[in-house]
Amino acid sequence: MKDKALLKLLLDQERQLQFTRFDNETAIAIGTALIARGRRAKLPITVDVTRGEQQLFHMALPGTSADNDHWVRGKNKVVYRFGHSSFYVGTALRVNGQTMEEKHLLSSHEYRAHGGAFPAIVKNVGVVGTITVSGLPQEDDHRLVVEAIEKHLAKPGR
Numbered sequence: 219m220k221d222k223a224l225l226k227l228l229l230d231q232e233r234q235l236q237f238t239r240f241d242n243e244t245a246i247a248i249g250t251a252l253i254a255r256g257r258r259a260k261l262p263i264t265v266d267v268t269r270g271e272q273q274l275f276h277m278a279l280p281g282t283s284a285d286n287d288h289w290v291r292g293k294n295k296v297v298y299r300f301g302h303s304s305f306y307v308g309t310a311l312r313v314n315g316q317t318m319e320e321k322h323l324l325s326s327h328e329y330r331a332h333g334g335a336f337p338a339i340v341k342n343v344g345v346v347g348t349i350t351v352s353g354l355p356q357e358d359d360h361r362l363v364v365e366a367i368e369k370h371l372a373k374p375g376r
Contacts, residue, residue, distance in 0.1 A: 221313045228306040235367045236339045240346050242274050244338075244370070248349055249275030252366045263353035263362070266290045269338065269346055282353050289352040292330030297337045297348045299324075304350075305333030305360040334359030336367065 237244065245267040252265040262281025267274050278286060293304040300307050308331030311321060318326040333356030338347035349367065351359040 221309065224309055225306065225313065228303055228309065231364055232302060232306070232337060232339065235336070235364065235371065236341045237371070238341055240269060240338045240340050242269075245269065245274035245347070245349075248366050248370050249277065251369065252349075252351060252362060253277050253279065255362065255366070261354060261362075263351050263359075264290055266294070266348070266350040266352075267338075268294060268348045268350075274347075279353075286352040289330055289332070289334070290350050292328060293332060293335035293350050293352065294348045295329050296331050297335045297345065297350075299329065301337060301345050303333070303337060303360065304331055304335040305356060307331045308333065308356070332356040332359075334363065336360070336363045 249265050249267045252263070255261070256263045256265070256279050262279060264276075264278040264282045264286035266276045296304040296307050311317065311331055314321070318324050318329050318331055322329075334352050335348050335350040337345040338349055340346050349363050351362045353359070354362070
């Protein structure tokens with residue numbers, strides 16, 4: 219996929235994948251669904267769901283390490299800082315030939331603009347949290363999160 223088309227797709231995902239509410243039960247449902255998917259496929263992933271500064275769900279499957287937790291924190295910081303998925307921010311930087319340091323004067327060791335953290339957006343409110351996967355190539359981390367949100371939102375009453 220060409221870069222401009224990818225950026226448009228990522229923004230479209232953020233516009234479409236919005237919640238009417240995002241509470242502890244929502245976080246647990248999505249986190250549990252991601253872990254179940256990871257277990258079925260034997261994926262070495264860490265899953266993290268936050269609302270504001272509160273971590274509502276966090277679990278690491280076999281094959282992960284504390285390094286994944288560091289990546290989760292860095293990806294989440296990108297979402298909270300910029301209001302977009304970490305994959306969108308990283309792709310936009312790459313397309314413009316810039317680094318996090320050059321464009322925003324932020325450390326790329328602290329702000330990880332790599333796919334896997336998606337903003338938990340409540341309609342008519344904005345970004346209230348993050349849903350994050352770490353452990354796979356960035357496109358796969360992002361895809362897992364998007365698919366989990368899509369499935370959650372497709373359930374009746376959501």
